[in-house]
Amino acid sequence: MPGKPEESFFMDHSTSSGLYIHIPFCQTKCPYCDFCSITGTGQVADFLAALDQEARLYREQFSAFDSLFLGGGTPSWLTGAQLDQLMNNLRRHFVFAPDSEITLEANPDDLTADKLAHFRDLGINRLSLGVQSFDEAELRFLGRRHTARQTEQALLLIRAAGFTNLGLDLMYGLPGQTLEGWTGTLETALSFAPEHLSCYQLTVADETPLGQRVAAGQLRLPDEETQREFFLLTANFLTARGYLHYEVANFARQGPQAGGLCLYCCRHNLKYWTRTPYLGLGPAAHSFLAGRRWWNISSVAQYCSSLSAGEAPVAGEESLTPEQIRLETLALGFRTREGVSLATLREQPGGDAMVAALTQAGLVRVDGERVIATACGLVVADRLPLGFVGVAGA
Amino acid sequence: MPNIRNFSIIAHIDHGKSTLADRLIQWTGMVEDRQFRDQILDTMDIERERGITIKSNTISLPYTADDGREYELNLIDTPGHVDFSYEVSRALASCEGVLLLVDASQGVEAQTVANLYLAMEHDLTIIPVINKIDLPAADVPGVKEQIERELGLDSDHVLLCSAKEGIGIDEILEAIVARIPPPTGSPAEPLSGLIFDAHYDSFRGTVVSCRIFAGQVKPGDIIRLMYHGTVHKVEETGVFRLTREPRKALSAGMVGYLIAGIKTVSDTRIGDTITQEARPAAAPLPGFKEVKPVVFASIYPVGNDDYQDLADALEKFKLNDASLVYQKDSSAALGQGFRCGFLGLLHLEIVQERLEREYNQSIIMTVPGVRYRFTLADGKVITVDNPLYYPDPSSIKGEEEPFIRTSILIPERFVGAVMKLCLERRGVNSRFQYPSPGRVEINFDMPLAEVIIDFYDRLKTITQGYGSFDYELLDYRATSLLKLDILVNGEKLDALSMIVHKDRAREWGVRVCDRLKDEIPKQQFKIAIQGAVGGQIISRSTISAFRKDVTAKCYGGDITRKRKLLEKQRAGKKRMKMVGAVQIPQSAFVAVLKTENE
Numbered sequence: 007m008p009g010k011p012e013e014s015f016f017m018d019h020s021t022s023s024g025l026y027i028h029i030p031f032c033q034t035k036c037p038y039c040d041f042c043s044i045t046g047t048g049q050v051a052d053f054l055a056a057l058d059q060e061a062r063l064y065r066e067q068f069s070a071f072d073s074l075f076l077g078g079g080t081p082s083w084l085t086g087a088q089l090d091q092l093m094n095n096l097r098r099h100f101v102f103a104p105d106s107e108i109t110l111e112a113n114p115d116d117l118t119a120d121k122l123a124h125f126r127d128l129g130i131n132r133l134s135l136g137v138q139s140f141d142e143a144e145l146r147f148l149g150r151r152h153t154a155r156q157t158e159q160a161l162l163l164i165r166a167a168g169f170t171n172l173g174l175d176l177m178y179g180l181p182g183q184t185l186e187g188w189t190g191t192l193e194t195a196l197s198f199a200p201e202h203l204s205c206y207q208l209t210v211a212d213e214t215p216l217g218q219r220v221a222a223g224q225l226r227l228p229d230e231e232t233q234r235e236f237f238l239l240t241a242n243f244l245t246a247r248g249y250l251h252y253e254v255a256n257f258a259r260q261g262p263q264a265g266g267l268c269l270y271c272c273r274h275n276l277k278y279w280t281r282t283p284y285l286g287l288g289p290a291a292h293s294f295l296a297g298r299r300w301w302n303i304s305s306v307a308q309y310c311s312s313l314s315a316g317e318a319p320v321a322g323e324e325s326l327t328p329e330q331i332r333l334e335t336l337a338l339g340f341r342t343r344e345g346v347s348l349a350t351l352r353e354q355p356g357g358d359a360m361v362a363a364l365t366q367a368g369l370v371r372v373d374g375e376r377v378i379a380t381a382c383g384l385v386v387a388d389r390l391p392l393g394f395v396g397v398a399g400a
Numbered sequence: 401m402p403n404i405r406n407f408s409i410i411a412h413i414d415h416g417k418s419t420l421a422d423r424l425i426q427w428t429g430m431v432e433d434r435q436f437r438d439q440i441l442d443t444m445d446i447e448r449e450r451g452i453t454i455k456s457n458t459i460s461l462p463y464t465a466d467d468g469r470e471y472e473l474n475l476i477d478t479p480g481h482v483d484f485s486y487e488v489s490r491a492l493a494s495c496e497g498v499l500l501l502v503d504a505s506q507g508v509e510a511q512t513v514a515n516l517y518l519a520m521e522h523d524l525t526i527i528p529v530i531n532k533i534d535l536p537a538a539d540v541p542g543v544k545e546q547i548e549r550e551l552g553l554d555s556d557h558v559l560l561c562s563a564k565e566g567i568g569i570d571e572i573l574e575a576i577v578a579r580i581p582p583p584t585g586s587p588a589e590p591l592s593g594l595i596f597d598a599h600y601d602s603f604r605g606t607v608v609s610c611r612i613f614a615g616q617v618k619p620g621d622i623i624r625l626m627y628h629g630t631v632h633k634v635e636e637t638g639v640f641r642l643t644r645e646p647r648k649a650l651s652a653g654m655v656g657y658l659i660a661g662i663k664t665v666s667d668t669r670i671g672d673t674i675t676q677e678a679r680p681a682a683a684p685l686p687g688f689k690e691v692k693p694v695v696f697a698s699i700y701p702v703g704n705d706d707y708q709d710l711a712d713a714l715e716k717f718k719l720n721d722a723s724l725v726y727q728k729d730s731s732a733a734l735g736q737g738f739r740c741g742f743l744g745l746l747h748l749e750i751v752q753e754r755l756e757r758e759y760n761q762s763i764i765m766t767v768p769g770v771r772y773r774f775t776l777a778d779g780k781v782i783t784v785d786n787p788l789y790y791p792d793p794s795s796i797k798g799e800e801e802p803f804i805r806t807s808i809l810i811p812e813r814f815v816g817a818v819m820k821l822c823l824e825r826r827g828v829n830s831r832f833q834y835p836s837p838g839r840v841e842i843n844f845d846m847p848l849a850e851v852i853i854d855f856y857d858r859l860k861t862i863t864q865g866y867g868s869f870d871y872e873l874l875d876y877r878a879t880s881l882l883k884l885d886i887l888v889n890g891e892k893l894d895a896l897s898m899i900v901h902k903d904r905a906r907e908w909g910v911r912v913c914d915r916l917k918d919e920i921p922k923q924q925f926k927i928a929i930q931g932a933v934g935g936q937i938i939s940r941s942t943i944s945a946f947r948k949d950v951t952a953k954c955y956g957g958d959i960t961r962k963r964k965l966l967e968k969q970r971a972g973k974k975r976m977k978m979v980g981a982v983q984i985p986q987s988a989f990v991a992v993l994k995t996e997n998e
Contacts, residue, residue, distance in 0.1 A: 207952040292957035356978035363981030367925035
């Protein structure tokens with residue numbers, strides 16, 4: 007297992023593995039969603055049985071975790087009994103460290119005081135709430151089942167239930183959305199003092215209903231310049247309000263320790279970005295261990311039938327070459343507050359000149375041994391690695 | 401000896417020279433039909449693809465004529481381009497006659513005329529042949545009239561053929577025997593042989609192609625190359641069939657080869673005279689010339705690690721092409737490379753293409769230039785063919801550049817457009833001739849530098865493909881020059897520096913800035929491209945930066961998809977060069993050379 011990077015920025019960064027469970031059930035499918043999910047609960051029982059089978063396959067390779075992320079889909083839609091079964095099974099196969107971060111993704115319209123209390127009883131200590139917007143028209147456009155009012159009530163219930171680590175998912179870059187409207191949504195979100203905010207830009211995949219509307223010319227997405235404005239506004243606004251922009255789309259309230267350390271960063275997601283091992287169970291889930299990545303079948307039915315036949319539901323896998331590892335390290339590093347090692351960048355011919363030019367252009371800053379993307383750098387983060395790969399130097 | 405005929409085929413490009421050669425070879429039974437392939441003498445891929453002959457080839461054809469006698473017809477196939485006109489002249493010097501081939505639909509073109517003059521200089525018997533008479537667009541009477549008027553040849557003796565269809569081949573073979581005189585010269589005289597070509601054979605070393613004018617040479621003889629001054633012992637003599645066929649000796653009148661332990665082609669000189677060391681000829685054969693390169697460009701490997709590979713490839717290349725000259729060069733942007741001298745633009749293109757295809761080299765070639773002459777303040781005269789060595793402007797007292805005389809043959813209706821082009825390219829002393837109604841031959845004195853980049857393409861475009869072009873080198877003439885530098889974000893892109901005429905500096909500066917703007921992809925930061933003369937910026941373009949390129953979306957643990965996209969993007973950067981922090985694709989260096997309408 008890789009050792010803990012010595013100068014890691016993230017206080018919460020550990021080398022223990024993370025566990026992700028993909029729960030692919032939703033009451034309705036949102037028109038922008040290209041994740042693996044199905045509507046209806048008919049297959050939940052089969053799925054939970056299959057998941058138990060799958061967990062069994064990995065109990066030797068992954069014995070202990072310090073993060074668990076129940077994502078989807080809509081995990082909050084499961085009944086209490088289904089969640090009990092799921093958690094019991096996981097605890098039967100795996101060990102979770104006492105201070106584990108256990109996150110559940112929830113939709114506002116699913117939450118009641120009883121349900122929230124039950125989540126607490128199950129050890130869930132972090133909620134990720136799919137708010138998306140506080141604007142009713144935007145919520146309708148996004149095909150969300152809840153209203154802004156429901157969200158506000160849910161937020162009060164969550165706090166009342168004693169959750170002290172709460173993340174909100176918001177979405178910007180919607181057709182017709184204005185910078186003022188988006189600022190309003192951010193303001194409302196901040197009034198609940200969330201520990202964490204994920205601000206995603208509406209990304210439309212071709213095969214989704216929204217994608218088809220865009221292709222048919224019925225819908226126009228904001229141009230790049232507008233998207234850039236939204237991105238930078240978000241970064242500046244939340245940074246000014248004391249949030250740490252620790253990943254392209256993620257912001258965490260700074261803890262009392264301050265000093266730049268990241269108390270409320272999502273420990274689980276950090277594992278993806280710092281190349282720490284993780285196991286993903288459920289359809290379409292991805293896993294990473296010891297330089298190997300693999301991913302599951304994305305059909306729920308096939309996932310279940312594979313496991314009932316005693317087979318691993320793996321759809322593909324790859325073992326990373328040193329060059330691929332280098333690329334990933336660059337790509338992920340430039341997307342996070344941790345940045346990339348200056349020494350690594352200097353290894354590339356012309357690397358010094360590139361760091362200097364990016365610094366001059368205000369896209370990165372050099373902080374000791376780390377090169378860290380600024381907000382303007384994060385806006386082009388997917389391009390930054392290309393300055394350090396594959397070019398014949400002079 | 402009366403049964404030997406030495407001849408060559410001369411023609412404008414595309415008038416069917418190689419096809420006629422093919423037919424003559426087939427008709428004389430040199431090759432069975434099943435072994436036959438088109439352009440059989442053109443052994444290089446690039447020759448076959450472009451339909452041109454780069455390297456001379458010679459073949460001896462045994463032929464039984466209508467008179468019942470056996471003849472040996474030596475066909476000396478010559479390169480078909482002005483870049484190789486010296487080689488052509490040596491090949492023609494080895495003949496007693498030529499077939500002058502004219503396309504029945506295209507008629508007389510610039511190279512037809514140039515080739516005819518060459519043949520006339522050597523007092524050769526000329527047999528005019530109109531080819532492609534089977535084409536619907538063939539205008540045999542019209543072309544006959546052109547041959548009579550423009551070339552001054554008797555059209556009654558013109559032969560008609562379609563090499564493609566095999567029509568008229570017998571008549572041509574008979575005319576070669578009947579009209580071209582047999583070689584003269586006695587085997588008893590001292591040896592005098594003309595080297596008209598040399599090939600490299602990896603087993604035997606240099607194979608020298610020669611025409612024996614007098615005397616005899618055989619294995620074991622000690623020969624001297626009269627200009628080069630070296631002495632060699634002959635190992636083998638023979639004639640060319642489809643492959644080499646050893647003979648006991650080569651004697652006066654014959655065309656063949658000799659192998660004499662000569663290591664590389666560069667150890668021979670085309671046009672040199674072979675004689676016996678023990679009993680030398682009184683004087684070498686006339687017409688020897690040291691061939692000098694006229695067009696210069698630098699070649700760099702795309703990958704810096706490939707420098708040694710390129711060095712090895714050039715060395716091998718040089719074994720077989722004595723006319724390529726090169727020396728080390730280096731560029732801040734492109735690293736270690738070579739400054740090369742070429743016989744002309746086609747030669748440059750051929751070298752580039754063959755290095756890439758036959759020698760597997762990925763190369764970047766810089767903007768070609770000519771060799772300038774500078775008189776310095778201290779009276780010293782220097783020549784400079786590399787912008788890197790452009791002298792300090794304050795030390796320059798005089799500047800000269802090479803001039804050529806163009807021969808441009810066009811239908812009359814294009815005179816205005818072609819005049820304009822030539823004047824734009826600093827042409828002077830225009831002269832017009834009207835060789836036949838509706839056709840004009842335009843001669844200009846023009847700087848060589850003005851025709852080496854996209855002149856011919858432009859001429860073809862404005863004359864809708866009807867213009868043909870040829871040139872000869874004249875002399876050096878006074879001029880006024882500047883050095884144009886190209887800066888990318890303030891860093892000099894030295895590989896794109898060039899020496900230009902002062903009136904053309906701005907135009908070039910704008911052109912290069914525009915081309916680079918189109919070729920250099922957007923990057924993370926703004927890129928300024930500038931053309932500068934001394935400290936003065938004369939042109940400018942800007943490439944804006946990427947404004948947004950990030951997926952701000954939840955993608956969970958699917959890192960693979962992200963990395964694969966990056967791997968794909970990176971693949972496109974493999975052939976890029978760093979100048980400062982700017983990544984410049986190889987295509988940018990090439991784009992600078994392209995014509996506007998490409």
